[in-house]
Amino acid sequence: SGPYSYVRNPMILGAVGLLLFESALFASIPLFLWAIVFFVSNIFYFKIVEEKDLIKRFGSDYEGYKRNVPLLFPKFSPYINKS
Secondary structure (H helix, E strand, O other): OHHHHOOOOHHHHHHHHHHHHHHHHOOOHHHHHHHHHHHHHHHHHHHHHHHHHHHHHHOHHHHHHHHHOOOOOOOOOOOOOOO
16 A cells, blocks of 8 residues: 555655766765665666565465556556455
8 A cells, every 4th residue: 555556665766766866966976876786786686685585474365466556666556465
C-alpha cells in the first residue's frame, strides 16, 4: 500500500532525488557522482541480495508483486493485491 503500490523502492528514489537536487543546487560534481554510485550500488544490492530474500520469505506473493510493480520508475496506477 502507499508509495510501495506504485514502485518497489520509493525510499531509494527519494534519496537519489535529494542527492541530485543537492548536486544541482551546489553545482557539485562530486555529489552528482556520489548520487550515481549510490543509485547503481543499490540497484545491484536489490537485484542480487534483497529480491532473493524476499522471494524466499514471501514466495508467490512477492513474485506477483514484483510482476506488477516496477523496480525504479513509478507507474501511474497503484497495484492492488486481489488475494
